[in-house]
Amino acid sequence: MPSQPPLPPLLAPYVSSLPQSSLTVLSSVLGATGNWLILRFLYAALNAPSNSETEFGLNQSDGVKDKKVVFVSFLRGWEFWRSEAKRLGLDLARLTDKRQFAFIDGLSELFDNPTTAAAPSQPSFPGTAPPRTVLPVRSPPGPVPGRTPHLLSRPGNVSTNPASKEIGPVKRLHLSGNGTAALDALERDIATVMKQLKTPTPGEAEEPELVLIIDQPDLLLAATGPSKGIGATEMGEWVMGLQQNAYATIMTLSADSPLIHNASAIAHQPATPLETEHAAFAIGSAHRAQMVMQLRSLETGAARDVSGVLRVGKGGAWGQKDAGTEGNWEEKEVLYFVQRDGGVRVFGRGE
Amino acid sequence: MAPANLSHRQTHNLLLISKLLNLRDTASPLTLLLDSLEQPATPLIKEYIRRAKISKVHVTLIAFETLKPLDGVDAFIPARRKSPSQIAKEVGVAYQNIKTNSPSSRRLILIDSINPLLRSRTNDAHSQLSTFLSSFLIPLSPSAPKVEVSLVVTFHQDVPSPPAQSPYSPSPHSILTYLATTIIRLHSFSHILAQKAARDRSLAAPVFGLEEEQDGILLGRLDKPIGKESAEGIVLEMEHRRKSGRGVLEWYILPPASRYSPQHVKEVVTLLDDHPLYRPPEEPETEAGEEEPESTFELRLTDRQKREREGVVLPYFDAQQGDGPGEGGRILYDMGEEDDFDEEEDEI
Numbered sequence: 001m002p003s004q005p006p007l008p009p010l011l012a013p014y015v016s017s018l019p020q021s022s023l024t025v026l027s028s029v030l031g032a033t034g035n036w037l038i039l040r041f042l043y044a045a046l047n048a049p050s051n052s053e054t055e056f057g058l059n060q061s062d063g064v065k066d067k068k069v070v071f072v073s074f075l076r077g078w079e080f081w082r083s084e085a086k087r088l089g090l091d092l093a094r095l096t097d098k099r100q101f102a103f104i105d106g107l108s109e110l111f112d113n114p115t116t117a118a119a120p121s122q123p124s125f126p127g128t129a130p131p132r133t134v135l136p137v138r139s140p141p142g143p144v145p146g147r148t149p150h151l152l153s154r155p156g157n158v159s160t161n162p163a164s165k166e167i168g169p170v171k172r173l174h175l176s177g178n179g180t181a182a183l184d185a186l187e188r189d190i191a192t193v194m195k196q197l198k199t200p201t202p203g204e205a206e207e208p209e210l211v212l213i214i215d216q217p218d219l220l221l222a223a224t225g226p227s228k229g230i231g232a233t234e235m236g237e238w239v240m241g242l243q244q245n246a247y248a249t250i251m252t253l254s255a256d257s258p259l260i261h262n263a264s265a266i267a268h269q270p271a272t273p274l275e276t277e278h279a280a281f282a283i284g285s286a287h288r289a290q291m292v293m294q295l296r297s298l299e300t301g302a303a304r305d306v307s308g309v310l311r312v313g314k315g316g317a318w319g320q321k322d323a324g325t326e327g328n329w330e331e332k333e334v335l336y337f338v339q340r341d342g343g344v345r346v347f348g349r350g351e
Numbered sequence: 352m353a354p355a356n357l358s359h360r361q362t363h364n365l366l367l368i369s370k371l372l373n374l375r376d377t378a379s380p381l382t383l384l385l386d387s388l389e390q391p392a393t394p395l396i397k398e399y400i401r402r403a404k405i406s407k408v409h410v411t412l413i414a415f416e417t418l419k420p421l422d423g424v425d426a427f428i429p430a431r432r433k434s435p436s437q438i439a440k441e442v443g444v445a446y447q448n449i450k451t452n453s454p455s456s457r458r459l460i461l462i463d464s465i466n467p468l469l470r471s472r473t474n475d476a477h478s479q480l481s482t483f484l485s486s487f488l489i490p491l492s493p494s495a496p497k498v499e500v501s502l503v504v505t506f507h508q509d510v511p512s513p514p515a516q517s518p519y520s521p522s523p524h525s526i527l528t529y530l531a532t533t534i535i536r537l538h539s540f541s542h543i544l545a546q547k548a549a550r551d552r553s554l555a556a557p558v559f560g561l562e563e564e565q566d567g568i569l570l571g572r573l574d575k576p577i578g579k580e581s582a583e584g585i586v587l588e589m590e591h592r593r594k595s596g597r598g599v600l601e602w603y604i605l606p607p608a609s610r611y612s613p614q615h616v617k618e619v620v621t622l623l624d625d626h627p628l629y630r631p632p633e634e635p636e637t638e639a640g641e642e643e644p645e646s647t648f649e650l651r652l653t654d655r656q657k658r659e660r661e662g663v664v665l666p667y668f669d670a671q672q673g674d675g676p677g678e679g680g681r682i683l684y685d686m687g688e689e690d691d692f693d694e695e696e697d698e699i
Contacts, residue, residue: 021419027569032567180432229472232470234471236416241431256567264561273514280510282569283388283510283561287464296568313572316393316507317391319393320397320419320421333573
């Protein structure tokens with residue numbers, strides 16, 4: 001199979017022009033994960049003309065502003081995203097040095113509290129507690145030699161864990177305390193990184209467009225839950241707070257059946273708190289989103305040349321602003337196939 | 352339905368919806384919009400704002416989930432991390448500031464989504480729901496000038512409601528539907544059409560989106576599911592409770608905003624029953640009555656022919672008179688002027 005362009009043409013209009021102060025929700029299921037799509041969003045934002053590589057700047061008009069990306073991931077570490085992005089030709093480490101990109105690790109030390117203030121929270125979540133469980137990385141390279149660990153310096157309780165195997169230009173989040181106070185602390189940490197990235201460097205004329213990608217914040221909800229004072233409303237408000245700092249926000253969520261449908265009124269058994277909170281968070285987010293991209297597996301079963309179905313639909317907030325500012329895109333349902341080399345083919349049914 | 356009855360319903364219910372949407376005479380102090388991901392309330396909220404702007408009504412938006420103020424909103428109050436009493440206070444202040452320079456005595460308060468408040472953990476909003484909502488409708492002080500306030504609250508039906516605090520307390524959805532003076536349920540027109548088409552063929556009506564209960568599907572709506580351009584618009588299922596307590600139920604359709612100009616004053620909402628796609632115009636019937644076979648010959652009778660045919664006394668009536676064998680049974684026929692008398696055949 002021939003190698004695919006990094007950005008499939010069918011997909012390009014959806015990932016490259018995000019309207020201002022919009023929320024894009026990307027829902028995925030276990031059988032059809034959204035990592036490839038996040039990478040496409042990263043590529044569309046970061047491989048823009050600021051790279052001044054003319055071969056990519058073909059259809060980019062001169063008026064396009066610089067884009068910067070802050071990427072908060074709650075499910076995967078830095079090494080995973082770095083190596084996956086490399087397959088697309090995107091050097092995240094270099095972009096971090098150029099202050100175009102910042103990665104925030106919400107997984108490795110989320111419950112590892114250096115201040116030991118909230119020690120009781122640690123033993124109750126053995127699955128997510130450190131030492132971190134490294135998710136499968138296809139080609140695990142060591143720390144890049146010669147690259148100094150460029151930690152985004154923040155005064156306060158930032159402390160690099162020397163035992164951590166992975167050192168990258170990464171800020172790590174720590175969750176401490178309960179309820180909104182804990183979320184506020186996380187929000188502050190992320191907002192600081194965003195502000196640092198947003199301040200124009202001497203070479204830049206104006207404030208760049210800052211895209212915020214939040215990967216699977218539902219982990220936070222699942223790991224804390226109502227007993228810790230964090231529910232769907234608090235999570236929604238947390239995301240809204242982060243949105244205020246960003247030009248556009250992309251958020252990925254799980255939409256597997258048990259997490260969404262067990263809590264609905266039609267279900268025959270009482271739902272668990274996790275199910276109701278997750279469903280409320282996911283559906284509420286879709287109501288707030290301009291665009292909802294839904295990934296799912298084929299209804300007819302597995303196929304050799306199809307990985308899943310992507311449906312792009314208009315979310316509840318679509319149409320709030322006048323037409324034109326939100327872009328003119330159509331709702332669509334397409335199939336996609338992730339190849340062995342990481343390339344993705346996107347095509348309509350029967351094509 | 353009889354035509355006279357229908358036209359009466361049309362005029363009456365169209366007046367009602369126009370009164371409700373234009374916020375005239377505070378026809379409905381508390382309107383509840385029940386929406387879902389399949390048909391969000393955004394177009395209807397924009398329509399409310401548009402009409403409020405035309406009639407110079409002061410618009411306040413209490414934003415639980417909207418980040419940026421919508422066009423045409425006079426006061427935008429973000430409700431993130433605020434307690435109900437705080438919000439109520441801010442709403443009051445927002446109007447006091449504006450009152451001095453523009454004496455508009457009508458006010459529209461929109462709540463973009465009540466769900467976050469109902470699920471909130473920090474404030475015990477669930478129990479104060481009715482207090483919270485009525486705090487907007489009741490003037491702060493009795494001496495304050497009278498303001499006609501209409502409150503429009505959006506409730507997402509598909510967001511699961513929080514577990515009940517006590518097994519005996521009603522769900523927030525029940526409280527809201529109990530309090531509301533008007534309930535508008537929103538449906539997507541294309542879905543209504545698909546469901547009607549299925550019903551007309553006695554099939555089970557299709558479901559969309561979350562109701563499909565399919566793995567990974569949140570949204571089922573696609574722009575053009577049937578490929579029909581004209582199947583746009585949203586269907587409003589309205590339930591209005593009058594002061595007398597009598598309820599009025601009606602289905603309407605609101606065309607998409609691109610079909611009319613923002614300054615359009617005439618009513619754009621029509622009855623769903625009047626929409627050509629929902630109820631196609633019936634074939635004009637020539638004769639009301641039994642069906643007649645189609646042919647190239649003219650088989651029908653004119654009125655005069657019918658009358659004359661009925662005037663014919665059939666032979667067996669004549670035969671029953673009993674004039675004796677051989678008598679009677681003749682065909683008695685009064686000749687008309689167009690009848691052609693034939694000496695050889697006819698006899699009188």
